[in-house]
Amino acid sequence: METRNVTTPFGRRSMTLGMLANQVMAGEIKPDQSVDKWKLFRALCEAKPLLGIGDRALAVLNALLSFYPKNELAQGNGLIVFPSNIQLSLRTHGMAEQTVRRHLAALVEAGLLVRKDSPNGKRYVRRDRAGEVDEAFGFSLAPLLARAEEIEQLAAEVMAERLHVQRLRERITLSRRDIAKLIEAAVEEEIPGDWQGLYREFRDLIEGLPRSPTTSQLELLLDELTALRADILNRLEIRVKSTKQRGNADYIERHIQNSNPESTSELEPGFETKQGAIAEQDNDRGAVTLEKGRGEAAHPGGQKKEEEQSRRPGVRNDGGGLKSFPLGLVLQACPEILAYGPGGAIRNWRDLMAAAVIVRSMLGVSPSAYEEAANVMGPENAATVMACILERGGHINSAGGYLRGLTRRSEKGEFAIGPMLMALLRANAPAGRKVG
DSSP: OGGGOOOOOSTTOOOOHHHHHHHHHHTTOOTTOEEEHHHHHHHHHHHHHHHTOOHHHHHHHHHHHHTSSSSEEEGGGOOEEOOOHHHHHHHTTSOOHHHHHHHHHHHHHTTSOEEEOOTTSOOEEEEOTTSOEEEEEEEEOHHHHHTHHHHHHHHHHHHHHHHHHHHHHHHHHHHHHHHHHHHHHHHHTTOSSOHHHHHHHHHHHHHTSOSSOOHHHHHHHHHHHHHHHHHHHHHHHHHHHHHHHTTOGGGGGGGTTOOOTTSSSOOSTTOBOOOEEEEEEETTTTEEEEEEEOOOOBOTTSOOOOOOOOOOTTEEEOGGGOOOOOHHHHHHHOGGGGGGSGGGOOOSHHHHHHHHHHHHHHTTOOHHHHHHHHHHHOHHHHHHHHHHHHHTGGGOSOHHHHHHHHHHHHHTTOOOHHHHHHHHHHHHSOOOOOOO
């Protein structure tokens, strides 16, 4: 058999121990061994990263296999193919002959082909009187047949690795979503904690991932995100448990429909309430501490009782029951408004409100629309909303109409500033690298 013969290359090409090893291995094919050539080729395409071959080398191998007359690679069918470089160029869709020769050499070096060169280096076949192949010179496909099981195993490993990476990316995506929404919920519910610091830690983890991460880097990121998620959940669970211990069982329902009469949301149908929220403002640090005052509910048709809330210097009333957020968080989510502050800076809420008036005029919002928003939402919240509208200016056709719409929603208790700020925080964070 031709696979049992050790041949040396024609011309200046030197013989190597690797070539000899490939020829010896090709001679160890079992007599009854066979494999579907196209099934084997698909496995080769999967296993190419582990075999050290590229797409164009596979295109040349595909052309060689097309010259093999049978679908089954087997010794009984002969394993030598002998097309010329011109024929290979045609079947590789016009690949240059020099490129064809280079990729043929790469396939031989990878141990997927064996050269059987003729005395003059040409590829041809010699037939007997009956027309059967007596001897052929060209490329032997015997290494493919000999390594069929190995190639299929390598392909299975590559596919398993790809599935593992896909699942890692899915779990990372779920962890990212959980962390972002849990932090947003904590900020919206005004739960004490360094949520801005946790959010920055979260963004640092995502942005530290390379554009094309390795499996180990993805595994490390997933471990870190899982730990951060567990930390956030632990903080929230402690808050929930402490609230239960104080006997405030209605606090949990606040996540669903804000049914707690102590909150700034609507009561159950059939009741009305007057809510007040007084806030102390620290101009240096931009922090706001809310004190929620409770109104008195009255039955429909009855006369409502209102209590006058005390007014002190530095205290504001957030109209419409809207929750306020620290000035630092507002500026981090809406950095564009900084340019409109006095001297190009915003140091306190008064500066932000002054900048909002300039932005209102610039965006074409009428004084009446802004005054109505300030009366319903509170002046600080109205300034915050103007900062958000400026940040999203390219996506809003009519700033005045948009502000009036938010004012109407605020009157009905259907608008909250927190989700808008968190969305802008995510949008203004430095662009992270892909994971899934």
